[in-house]
Amino acid sequence: MSRLDSRDVTLVEAVNMALEWEMAHDESVVVLGEDIATNGGVFRATAGLKDRFGFKRVMDTPLAENLIAGTAIGMATQGLKPVAEFQFMGFIYAGMEQIISHAARMRNRTRGRLHCPLVYRAPFGGGIHAPEHHSESTEALFTHIPGLRVVIPSSPQRAYGQLLAAIRNPDPVIFLEPKRIYRAVTQSVENNGEAIPLDTCFTLREGSDVTLISWGASIMETLEAADVLAEQGISAEVIDVCTISPLDRETLLCSVTKTGRAVIVHEACRNGGVGAEIAASIAEGAWLELKAPVARVTGYDTVMPYYRNEQAYLPQVDDILEAAKRVIAL
Structure with a gap:
């Protein structure tokens, strides 16, 4: 090249x-x-x-x-x-x-x-x-x-x-x-050698009803869920965290302040996951703007299973849809 x-x-x-x-x-x-x-x-x-x-x-x-x-x-x-x-x-x-x-x-x-x-x-x-x-x-x-x-x-x-x-x-x-x-x-x-800034989140899709927050491979399912929600009249904003440490809390809080709802998606275990830190940051910084509790869609607190049960472990589009509709209904 x-x-x-x-x-x-x-x-x-x-x-x-x-x-x-x-x-x-x-x-x-x-x-x-x-x-x-x-x-x-x-x-x-x-x-x-x-x-x-x-x-x-x-x-x-x-x-x-x-x-x-x-x-x-x-x-x-x-x-x-x-x-x-x-x-x-x-x-x-x-x-x-x-x-x-x-x-x-x-x-x-x-x-x-x-x-x-x-x-x-x-x-x-x-x-x-x-x-x-x-x-x-x-x-x-x-x-x-x-x-x-x-x-x-x-x-x-x-x-x-x-x-x-x-x-x-x-x-x-x-x-x-x-x-x-x-x-x-x-x-x-x-292939021009231009770097993309670290320590920042990226807004992949604008929305007004709920903020979907994810990173890595789970961005695929998150974007797909946003498409399905759009077909159902629900406007979802999608944030790619990208740098999970240090967190760009400003972008996350700005989005959740606008939508009033947040769903965090990651395939890692729920206990002690990065999603918990993001949820705590939202609770601290956007408490008065929240219209519903922050929801998390995550992997289970188990060892990653072998391939026959792999898809049961990984968050799926339907899981994200269910969580988004749950917080919107509140």
Whole structure:
């Protein structure tokens, strides 16, 4: 693809485009992870990068997530901008000691002398008939850690622009890619190196009766539910949270103040989920404008089931419709 080429791409192809662009324009950017060089990663997100940039910048690592996380920190403090891939989010836990105790604290610990400009990428979420450790949505674990940004793109355009922004950020970013939509949709993406701002929500659809709030792959069902509601005379506003930490509370409160109702949709467990933090923020900031309690449509407080029960676990369009109609009826 030429430097300013524009074509329809999938989300995983957009990730590849962003990595290639930034590596071509910033020699300090390196990528590392299990099978990401020769094989191009389990989902082929890094396909072709080793051929173009060589093994010194595109590095296969041992099967050792703690090593991957720690090596990236060392690189980041010494002038590089590493993008480290965990094959699946369910494998990231072995590296959490490094991420939480060191990457997130480096700027504070050194009083600004050292920065930690790195990105930890991981495919996450269910929907591809994979085992439990390959299908988890535990993004809330990282939102509690000061010093980390947590970004979840929901489209190819967002993946391209926000991965560029994440790589250019001076602090560590957890970049979670919803693999259920890796190849489910295509969008026209201009390969121009333009970043999309982090730390902001995006209004995907204007509405006046209810605000539907979601992120990642669940945006697909949320938009579909908004279409069905429109056919029934209900105007739904759809917000893509995108950066779940730090939260853009201003955009969320502005929308809910207008509609008076909110439904939050995410496939992660309900208990302690990001939806609870959003609901609390709405209750604190828009209490007088609320016409009904905030509703949540979420996964269950169980381990992600195997593929036969996967769809029963994931929030469906009908679940969102039921919740929206319930808050509108109050």
